[in-house]
Amino acid sequence: MHSDTKQRGGNGEPPADQRLTLKKFNSAGRGFWHDVSDKDWNSWHWQLKNRITTLEQLQRLMPTLTPEEIAGTQLANQKLALAITPYFFNLIDLADENCPIRRQVIPRVEETHTASWEMTDPCGEDSHSPVPGLVHRYPDRVLFLVTDRCAAYCRYCTRSRLVSNATGYDFHPEFDKQIAYIAEHPEVRDVLLSGGDPLLFSDEKLENLLSRLRAIPHVEFLRIGTRIPIFLPQRITPELCAMLRQFHPLFMSVHANHPRELTTEVRDALGRLADAGIPLGNQSVLLRHVNDDVTVMQALVQKLLMCRVKPYYIYQCDLISGSSHLRASVRKGLEIMEQLRGHTTGYGVPTYVIDAPGGGGKVPVSPEYVLSRNRDRTVLRNYEGKVFEYIEGENKQPEFKLSENFDMPQLPWGEVRGYGSRD
Numbered sequence: 001m002h003s004d005t006k007q008r009g010g011n012g013e014p015p016a017d018q019r020l021t022l023k024k025f026n027s028a029g030r031g032f033w034h035d036v037s038d039k040d041w042n043s044w045h046w047q048l049k050n051r052i053t054t055l056e057q058l059q060r061l062m063p064t065l066t067p068e069e070i071a072g073t074q075l076a077n078q079k080l081a082l083a084i085t086p087y088f089f090n091l092i093d094l095a096d097e098n099c100p101i102r103r104q105v106i107p108r109v110e111e112t113h114t115a116s117w118e119m120t121d122p123c124g125e126d127s128h129s130p131v132p133g134l135v136h137r138y139p140d141r142v143l144f145l146v147t148d149r150c151a152a153y154c155r156y157c158t159r160s161r162l163v164s165n166a167t168g169y170d171f172h173p174e175f176d177k178q179i180a181y182i183a184e185h186p187e188v189r190d191v192l193l194s195g196g197d198p199l200l201f202s203d204e205k206l207e208n209l210l211s212r213l214r215a216i217p218h219v220e221f222l223r224i225g226t227r228i229p230i231f232l233p234q235r236i237t238p239e240l241c242a243m244l245r246q247f248h249p250l251f252m253s254v255h256a257n258h259p260r261e262l263t264t265e266v267r268d269a270l271g272r273l274a275d276a277g278i279p280l281g282n283q284s285v286l287l288r289h290v291n292d293d294v295t296v297m298q299a300l301v302q303k304l305l306m307c308r309v310k311p312y313y314i315y316q317c318d319l320i321s322g323s324s325h326l327r328a329s330v331r332k333g334l335e336i337m338e339q340l341r342g343h344t345t346g347y348g349v350p351t352y353v354i355d356a357p358g359g360g361g362k363v364p365v366s367p368e369y370v371l372s373r374n375r376d377r378t379v380l381r382n383y384e385g386k387v388f389e390y391i392e393g394e395n396k397q398p399e400f401k402l403s404e405n406f407d408m409p410q411l412p413w414g415e416v417r418g419y420g421s422r423d
């Protein structure tokens, strides 16, 4: 078991201290790239150009590569490409085979094991796609897939059928058609740009796309789903932030799974986005031996709040083919939620959801707090397990009677209404 996910007392370290260690902001450092100039290292173009994409590079940088990882990497490019930015690579603990960062980006041979209930399109996106690259599953919003490329590739990616184009999926979004569909559907008030990662586009290309969407009168709200602030914080330049702030209301969903991903570089990048007025939410995926641990998840949500990011969702890992080694159980997810609600700031408690397999959409799952309910009363359990009753009258209004000689108060805003039987 990885050091970050050891159970309480397993390494002699009390959970509070372990959480404090996890919550520290550290820099990713330079690692193997200590000779690279600051100018290059801080350039997002340099980071992309120098990504680790081959087994030979990995073997040179990671002498501890296991046989499972070697076999997985040999096969990776037929399923989902291998790519890791030098910045993110530096977060891997090379001495730890089960490092939670390593498990997310280094391919393993288990990716070739497929169960009969696993799918290549677990959220049924292709069947809800009226034009290529656009998913219209919910009534008032669409998912606008703008690219099939990412800065690095997550081994559990729900869209691995299309991202990186390793499987030959024919992904050719046509922006004219996608935008025309949105313009012709006045019910679409919310557009989520995703992919792939939209922040891989140049500022000019992204600005053009956002301007075209903003020109549609019924589009009230824009969102960008991106993992770039985590994989490539160098991309979050002041120029990008200045461009994005023209398009408010514009929200951004980022994707961090483990507190170690929140480095000083990431904190600064998220700070620049927040300073540009962009509300930030985080979407984590519950992953086995990555973040399926209460202490790790508490540290993650608390650290996100320190970065001005609202923990928004924890996703149960979709039933994507070849992901069983990374999937944690729903039971574990519920146990974690039980230890978040009431035990930490309400703003730090995300919604735990399962994307219903085959295209049913997100379904929230939660520990049971309502023990029983009838017409008159609801029996509740709080986070400490204590039981309470909330009593309602027949008309479902809180029941109380005014005494006969009650004097109606004179309030500055006028007549009082809603006082039980006198109303």
Ligand code: SF4
Pocket (backbone or CB within 6 Å): 149, 150, 152, 153, 154, 156, 157, 158, 159, 160, 163, 195, 196, 197, 226, 227
């Ligand atoms: S960044 Fe998002 S789209 Fe890209 S590989 Fe990771 S999960 Fe998939």
